[in-house]
Amino acid sequence: MQKEILNPIVLQRADPFVYKHTDGYYYFTGSHPLYDRIVLRRAKTLNELHDAEEAAVWWKHESGPLSELIWAPEIHRANDKWYIYFAAAPDTNIDDDTFNHRMYVLENASDNPMEGNWVEKGEVDTGMSTFALDATTFFHNGEQYYVWAQQDLDIKGHSNLYIAKMENPWTLKTEPVMLTKPELSWEIKGFWVNEGPAVLIKNGKVFITYSGSATGVDYCMGLLTANESDDLLDPASWTKSQEPVFQSCPENSQYGPGHNSFTESEDGKDTILIYHARNYTNLVGDPLYEPNRQARAQKIDWDKDGNPVFGKPVPDDRWTPKTPDVLK
Structure with missing residues (x-):
């Protein structure tokens, strides 16, 4: 049986996976x-x-190109090997009002x-030479998919969400398809952002959560939904929730x-939401350098x-710490 989850599950680790x-x-x-490393830890319980x-x-x-602002690593398993996906920048200069990850x-x-050794497999080339970050990956019907956030200079905002199939864990097989862009009022506070996608397949459906707005109090989560039997590369397969599904809770x-990301309970019976919050x-x-976005977890219910x-x-x-000091 899943024990009560004590939060935060990890201190000062934003973008938890x-x-x-x-x-x-x-x-x-x-x-x-400090955005200068990729860290791992493991345990038998959350x-x-x-x-x-x-x-x-x-x-x-x-x-x-891999020298600054190491962001949002995710660890995945494919072909009996481990893979870490992450974003990095060549410097901290801002160009065209965005970063250059x-x-x-x-x-x-x-x-x-x-x-063992972590071997650099290189950049995931999306065919678009713009700000790109927050990649995740999943398998469906024997195919590996890649979902990420990237800027299109012809679309207002900092990042949209895209999907493609993969040839191997570091190479795309199909052209990027845009699934959503920041357009709703809760996605465009501070920054026009759709980022941080996470995939959950359950109950015959494929869900993609994502985050919108600037990373302060306005940061919140949205949801895309498709049927498992649909063509996931067809934007028409996806329904976008018009309201945020998870947001600040002052009380x-x-x-x-x-x-966020998703995992399951220790007994495998429940889906667990992993996310950060201050x-x-x-x-x-x-x-950006305020360290106290703590990693958190809680059970998801279903309608x-x-x-x-x-x-x-x-x-x-x-x-939890309340100062801008970074813990060891």
Whole structure:
């Protein structure tokens, strides 16, 4: 039986991603607040991730395209190997009112991704030379898909969501197809953003959650839905929820929930939402470098039609830092 989840599950790790493997471990990664490394930790339970030993498995380069702002790593399993997808920038200059990230892949053939060598497989080329980030991947009907956020300079905003099939874990097989762009009032506060996609397949449907607006109190989650039998590369297959499905909850002191992923409970019976949120709004300094987006988890419910019901961000159970200092 799933024990009560104590939140936060990990301190100061934004953009959290949890992968439950067949070896019985939960593998966790997320954006380190110094944006200079990729970290992993593992534990047998979600609660134990909090104090699990963390290892830096890859560091940014001293110069070049992988030298700055290492964002939103995700760890996945494909073809009996481990892969980490992440975004990196060549510098911190801002061009055309956006960053200049691209998406990259690491590969590890070890059974335990905490061990062995992580090999750089290079950039995922989408055919569009613009700001790109927040890649995730999933398998459906024997095909590997890639979903990510990228800017189109002909569309107002910082990033839209795209999907494509993959030839292998670091190469696209099909042209990018845009699924959604920031257009609704809750997607365009501070920044015009659709980012941080996460995929959940259940009840005969394929769900893609994503995050919109700037990463402060206005940050929230949206939802795309398709049937499993639909052509996932056809934008007409997807229905976009017109209201956010998960957002700030002042009564529980949780603000800006988003950039989520999904895992399952220890007994495999429940779907668990993984996300980050802050528990205060009085940020000091540049919000990008404010470290206190804590990684969190809670159970998802389901309605009679088989759609997820996310509810509200739950209150904290554990101590959290309230200063701009980065913990060890």
